[in-house]
Amino acid sequence: MPKHGKQFKEAKSRVENKLHTLIEAIVAVRKAAFAKFDETVEVSVVLGVNPKHADQMVRGTVVLPHGTGKTKRVLVVAGGDKVAEALQAGAELVQKIQEGFMDFDAVISTPDMMREVGKLGRVLGPRGLMPNPKTGTVTFDVAAAVQEIKAGKVEFRVDKTAIVHVPIGKLSFDDQKLEQNIHALLMAVVRAKPSAAKGKYLKSIHIASTMGPGLKVDPAAAEAA
Secondary structure (H helix, E strand, O other): OOOOOHHHHHHHOOOOOOOEOHHHHHHHHHHHOOOOOOOEEEEEEEEOOOOOOHHHOOEEEEEOOOOOOOOOOEEEEOOOHHHHHHHHOOOEEOHHHHOOOOOOOEEEEOHHHHHHHHOOHHHHHHHOOOOOHHHOOEOOOHHHHHHHHHHOEEEEEOOOOOEEEEEEEEOOOOHHHHHHHHHHHHHHHHHOOOOOOOOOOEEEEEEEEOOOOOEEEOHHHHHHO
8 A cells, every 4th residue: 555644644634534515525625735736626436337348338528617727738630621720729730749749638630530540549549538529529610629628628437447537626716616616527427327337326426636635525415516
C-alpha cells in the first residue's frame, strides 16, 4: 500500500469517516485541502456493472454547467472547408501531431477522415482520445463540437474495475457550482445505465481534491440533490 505523508494524514484527521451529502462532502474537501495550488476536484463512482461484458459498458458525455476550470485544447482531423471552421472555433490541426505536438485534451474528426485517424491509434488509443460517434467526437459539425468541449463537455467511461473517474471543477469554484457540476455528472451516469445491469447501480461515490483524502457521499442523497 502507498505511504501517505504527514500533510495528508493531518488532512484526513480533519474530516469524518461517514456518508456525506453532496454539499457536506464539498465543504469537507475544502477543509482537508492543503496544497498551494488550485486543486482539481474529482469524483469516483463505483458502479454495479461488470465491464467485462459488452452489454454492461457505461460510457457517455456531459456538459458540466460551470465547466472544469481548465482551458481545453482540442485537436481536429478534417479536410476541405472544415479546416477553416475548426481553426475559427479555436482547434489545433492533426498536422501538429506529426510535428511532435501532444498537448491536447480531446480529438474530433469528420467521418470522412476516420481512416486517417486510424493511423494515429497508437498515439490516441492509450490516452483514451480516439474519436467516437457515441461521444459526439466524430461529426461534420466540428465548430459546435469544439465549442462544446471548450465550454465544459467531459467524457466518462467505466474502467475495468467498474469505476468512473471524472474531474468536475476546481477548489476555487464556489460550493454551488461544484454541487451542480457533480449532480450533472451523476445524472448523466444514471441515464447511461445499461439495461443488462442488475441490482444497485450507484454502489459508492467518493469526492476528493488532487492531493486530499477521499470523502464518501451517500449515493441516494446525491441522486436526490
